[in-house]
Amino acid sequence: MAEKFTFSLDGQEITAEPGQSIMKAADAAGVYIPRLCDTEGLKPQGSCRVCVVKMNGRTVAACTQPARADAIVESETPEIMGYRRDLVRMLFHEGNHLCPICEASGRCELQAMAYRLGITQSTKYPYLQPVRPVDASHPDIVLDTNRCILCGRCIRASRDIDGKNVFEYVGRGVHKKVGVNGDSLADTDVSIDDRAINLETCPVGCIIQKGRGFFTPIGERQFDLAPIGSNGKGRKA
Amino acid sequence: MAKTRVIEIDPLTRVEGHGKVTIHLDENNNVDEARLHIVEFRGFERFILGRLYWEVPVIVQRLCGICPVSHHLAASKAMDMIVGADTLTPTAEKMRRLMHYGQIMQSNVLHFFHLSSPDLLFGFGDDVGKRNIFGVIQENPELAMKGIRMRKFGQQVIEATAGKRIHGTSAVPGGINKNLSIAERDKLLQDVDQMIVWAQEAENIARDYTHEHLPHVSKFAAFNSNHMSLVRGDGALDLYHGRLRAIDAGGNIIFDQVDYRDFNDYLMEEVRSWSYMKFPFIKRRGPLDGWYRVGPLSRMNTAGFIDTPLADEAHQAFRQLTNGLPNQMSLAYHWARMIEVLHCVEKIKSLLHDQDLQGEELLVRGERREEGIGVIEAPRGTLFHHYRVDENDQVTFCNLIVSTTNNNEAMNRAISRVAKEHLSGQPKITEPMLNQIEVVVRAYDPCLSCATHALGQMPLVVEVYDAEGTVVDRKSS
Ligand code: SF4
Numbered sequence: 074m075a076e077k078f079t080f081s082l083d084g085q086e087i088t089a090e091p092g093q094s095i096m097k098a099a100d101a102a103g104v105y106i107p108r109l110c111d112t113e114g115l116k117p118q119g120s121c122r123v124c125v126v127k128m129n130g131r132t133v134a135a136c137t138q139p140a141r142a143d144a145i146v147e148s149e150t151p152e153i154m155g156y157r158r159d160l161v162r163m164l165f166h167e168g169n170h171l172c173p174i175c176e177a178s179g180r181c182e183l184q185a186m187a188y189r190l191g192i193t194q195s196t197k198y199p200y201l202q203p204v205r206p207v208d209a210s211h212p213d214i215v216l217d218t219n220r221c222i223l224c225g226r227c228i229r230a231s232r233d234i235d236g237k238n239v240f241e242y243v244g245r246g247v248h249k250k251v252g253v254n255g256d257s258l259a260d261t262d263v264s265i266d267d268r269a270i271n272l273e274t275c276p277v278g279c280i281i282q283k284g285r286g287f288f289t290p291i292g293e294r295q296f297d298l299a300p301i302g303s304n305g306k307g308r309k310a
Numbered sequence: 311m312a313k314t315r316v317i318e319i320d321p322l323t324r325v326e327g328h329g330k331v332t333i334h335l336d337e338n339n340n341v342d343e344a345r346l347h348i349v350e351f352r353g354f355e356r357f358i359l360g361r362l363y364w365e366v367p368v369i370v371q372r373l374c375g376i377c378p379v380s381h382h383l384a385a386s387k388a389m390d391m392i393v394g395a396d397t398l399t400p401t402a403e404k405m406r407r408l409m410h411y412g413q414i415m416q417s418n419v420l421h422f423f424h425l426s427s428p429d430l431l432f433g434f435g436d437d438v439g440k441r442n443i444f445g446v447i448q449e450n451p452e453l454a455m456k457g458i459r460m461r462k463f464g465q466q467v468i469e470a471t472a473g474k475r476i477h478g479t480s481a482v483p484g485g486i487n488k489n490l491s492i493a494e495r496d497k498l499l500q501d502v503d504q505m506i507v508w509a510q511e512a513e514n515i516a517r518d519y520t521h522e523h524l525p526h527v528s529k530f531a532a533f534n535s536n537h538m539s540l541v542r543g544d545g546a547l548d549l550y551h552g553r554l555r556a557i558d559a560g561g562n563i564i565f566d567q568v569d570y571r572d573f574n575d576y577l578m579e580e581v582r583s584w585s586y587m588k589f590p591f592i593k594r595r596g597p598l599d600g601w602y603r604v605g606p607l608s609r610m611n612t613a614g615f616i617d618t619p620l621a622d623e624a625h626q627a628f629r630q631l632t633n634g635l636p637n638q639m640s641l642a643y644h645w646a647r648m649i650e651v652l653h654c655v656e657k658i659k660s661l662l663h664d665q666d667l668q669g670e671e672l673l674v675r676g677e678r679r680e681e682g683i684g685v686i687e688a689p690r691g692t693l694f695h696h697y698r699v700d701e702n703d704q705v706t707f708c709n710l711i712v713s714t715t716n717n718n719e720a721m722n723r724a725i726s727r728v729a730k731e732h733l734s735g736q737p738k739i740t741e742p743m744l745n746q747i748e749v750v751v752r753a754y755d756p757c758l759s760c761a762t763h764a765l766g767q768m769p770l771v772v773e774v775y776d777a778e779g780t781v782v783d784r785k786s787s
């Protein structure tokens with residue numbers, strides 16, 4: 074096994090193994106880098122760009138970029154925080170996010186990220202307000218893509234862990250969305266026990282387990298208790 | 311514990327109302343009718359379609375900025391029916407009741423101290439500039455402070471039971487998601503006795519006002535009508551749950567102990583071209599004689615008694631004023647509202663001493679149904695929520711009859727009376743007339759005032775139309 078090395082993250086010395094991503098190395102050192110499409114146990118995909126950092130002056134995705142010896146990495150600088158804010162804002166504008174009536178409120182990573190980044194008001198830009206039908210055909214599971222951020226976590230979980238390929242991207246560009254492998258969810262072999270359906274997998278309120286919404290009182294929800302990133306990883310495994 | 315915040319995203323936070331009154335004259339420039347136009351939220355009923363039934367109690371709170379808890383609870387009651395929860399656990403039922411009493415208390419107090427107290431303290435003829443909450447604070451700082459503290463107490467009750475002061479999430483289909491912790495209980499217990507004293511004082515102010523100004527109160531926008539509300543099985547006032555009772559102007563029962571799930575057999579809604587808001591009436595009596603009033607005044611008229619001692623005493627005095635016959639005075643709504651505040655605080659106190667609130671059994675489930683109806687006595691009156699939910703758990707039908715809709719015809723008549731007194735023969739809106747229309751609208755406290763409570767002002771536009779339908783005068787407050 075090759076030698077461990079160190080690099081600098083916002084001035085702090087971080088130890089990494091060869092091939093390890095900046096994110097993984099930072100996690101191991103207990104330093105949080107914001108993220109949405111990446112989560113423990115799934116292969117990194119590098120699509121949301123919320124984990125953007127500067128490595129030796131070049132912007133890279135921390136979840137996919139391997140760390141390098143002696144690299145100077147910047148993360149919590151005003152410039153990078155600004156990028157992250159813009160990215161997260163765009164996600165709110167692209168979907169239909171009505172947090173006060175969403176059962177993911179309080180455990181939603183997108184909402185928690187918005188708070189972390191200090192976004193508490195809507196912007197002057199228009200909301201796209203897409204009209205996307207809710208798929209409630211399955212007896213235990215609902216897919217409400219109005220809140221989907223296309224992180225692909227469900228796709229990877231279903232493919233790589235459940236071995237099922239229940240979810241997939243369909244369409245391109247602005248029309249890209251998450252679809253299911255069948256006419257509707259009821260038509261797939263998805264099960265409530267799948268990793269893809271686990272409440273930890275979908276970061277938002279898009280994949281819903283039926284009939285359990287709002288069971289956790291305000292004040293006791295995951296991010297009421299500890300803001301995102303406060304355990305060094307962003308979500309308890 | 312981290313403070314909970316919510317990101318407010320525009321579309322659903324925009325619901326607010328403003329009032330417009332149009333007065334229609336006949337060929338002789340006499341008032342033919344008056345219409346109160348309310349920008350209503352029928353759009354909501356469409357918005358709900360396709361949503362999941364357990365989201366509904368949370369979504370419907372966005373309907374109204376001032377009594378969201380009533381919608382939360384009425385929808386939860388309807389969804390109890392959907393999940394087959396016919397009897398809730400004592401903890402769930404009592405937590406919801408506590409929340410509801412907190413809500414009625416804070417809403418009625420807000421209305422009384424912020425909106426009506428200027429009318430009551432300064433009289434209608436007084437300087438308009440003074441007749442607002444700031445005038446009250448200036449001349450009666452102590453009273454104003456009590457109003458603020460009482461409202462805050464009601465809000466604390468809501469926060470402890472619903473999870474948040476506004477737009478909580480605790481009532482869920484089949485029960486509640488939290489109980490009342492000892493710490494939450496003890497915090498409320500500290501103030502509750504003081505609240506009872508102040509509620510009595512406020513009730514006395516409203517009572518004395520009514521007595522002292524009886525010649526005016528008994529005439530101003532007073533008219534015979536039917537009255538309807540939920541009552542308990544023994545006829546007691548019950549704001550959270552019960553059966554429907556309707557009485558006529560003479561106090562005779564029209565129907566009684568009606569299971570509210572059958573309300574469609576007893577009530578109908580008439581559509582009029584000029585209004586989004588429908589006109590409900592008692593089927594048996596038809597639209598001409600079947601319209602009714604709801605809310606605090608009606609509840610005082612329908613209830614046989616009140617099951618808390620101080621409020622019951624006040625209720626008896628209220629009934630004595632009209633020798634036991636239904637009270638028909640629009641301005642008596644104020645007194646009725648304060649009797650209810652007293653009742654709510656008494657109820658809150660007794661619930662706080664009830665150990666069921668610390669129980670752990672929060673949820674029940676039964677056989678799934680496709681139709682859910684929930685009815686509650688909201689601060690402004692009876693509130694109906696009716697839904698159908700398909701086998702995929704999605705809402706396929708939604709009809710709400712809100713308190714303001716129930717009072718629709720009555721408010722139009724009340725405004726008509728005021729307009730008639732002021733306008734006969736001269737199609738000009740005078741300042742006193744504008745004032746008095748505001749006073750009468752305010753007595754009914756229609757939801758349109760929600761957007762304006764904070765400032766203690768009601769933006770009201772009044773227009774007069776001649777027999778040809780041309781606007782001959784227009785004034786706004
Ligand atoms: S998914 Fe998250 S961000 Fe979107 S509405 Fe729900 S809580 Fe808000």
Ligand code: SF4
Nearest residue numbers: 221222224225227275
């Ligand atoms: S459904 Fe959820 S997990 Fe899947 S892509 Fe959308 S947001 Fe990500």
Ligand code: FES
Nearest residue numbers: 110121122124136
């Ligand atoms: S977390 Fe790295 S791109 Fe999404």
